[in-house]
């Protein structure tokens with residue numbers, strides 16, 4: 001059996017261990033310490049905009065805290081892009097609220113502004129104004145920030161920007177992760193940079209960051225004994241994990257470059273194939289190309305190619321199955337236009353890691369070319 005080629009695997013830069021060693025040497029083996037603060041500053045500096053970063057245990061915990069900070073509770077509704085990973089939607093349910101799923105637009109595969117407005121008007125007419133909108137930059141492609149923000153402003157509904165897959169992506173030269181009222185990042189094992197597991201909440205004000213950190217560290221009030229006037233969570237990032245993050249920040253830009261070059265490789269090689277199409281960057285959009293995604297002519301072809309790759313020990317994966325198709329969300333309200341269903345049927349993510357070698361890319365290409373007999 002040929003060696004496995006993964007969809008997207010961890011890729012260390014080389015300096016991560018020295019930050020971890022420093023943490024061991026100074027005994028900062030805790031959910032606080034110099035690496036946590038250092039990683040937060042590194043992220044703030046990278047994002048450039050006036051923002052505050054709280055390093056947390058995961059992107060999911062960051063989403064959960066943003067819903068809490070926005071006051072989402074039992075009986076509320078929150079709009080969520082249907083085409084996404086389940087972690088975007090689950091925290092809505094943690095709060096006892098109901099997700100309302102909205103379909104995608106063809107140009108970005110992300111939240112469709114038209115459907116979004118249809119959904120908001122309809123929910124309002126039914127007597128429940130949505131408490132927040134969760135928009136996702138899927139696979140690193142920015143959503144239509146201007147249109148979505150305008151709708152948020154018009155109806156006075158805050159935006160939670162799920163930037164878990166889009167660190168390093170830009171929209172009109174501004175970094176993804178800075179567009180929402182709250183934004184979240186993820187450093188899970190398969191993301192563009194990883195801390196093994198981890199995430200961050202990006203806030204507009206220091207006060208919001210402090211509230212998030214307070215809730216993430218068991219909501220301990222200021223007293224010598226343990227005093228609590230809020231329900232707290234154990235959501236802070238550890239100083240060891242943050243050490244990995246500091247090392248990874250040094251290679252983030254080179255990871256973006258390599259992922260984009262993977263995408264360019266596939267596109268150049270397969271553009272003329274006739275069965276395969278790609279999602280181009282609209283003008284002023286810059287995608288980190290976290291995963292290289294292709295669309296086939298139909299579902300049978302997608303599945304055939306996936307199995308052909310699997311036979312050669314190459315991992316590939318259909319695009320995210322939309323949340324409105326998930327059994328767990330079968331009762332959730334939905335506003336659909338067919339786009340995310342079609343993408344799910346025909347889309348495939350190809351191996352996309354920043355550590356892929358030329359030989360591995362050629363192996364992937366050979367299987368695809370053989371499959372199509374070209």
Ligand SMILES: *Cc1c(COP(=O)(O)O)cnc(C)c1O
Pocket residue numbers: 057058059060061084085087088136162164165185186187188197198199
């Ligand atoms: C990975 C991911 C998350 C969750 O992040 P974790 O750090 O794994 O909790 C949320 N949303 C999207 C779109 C993701 O891809």
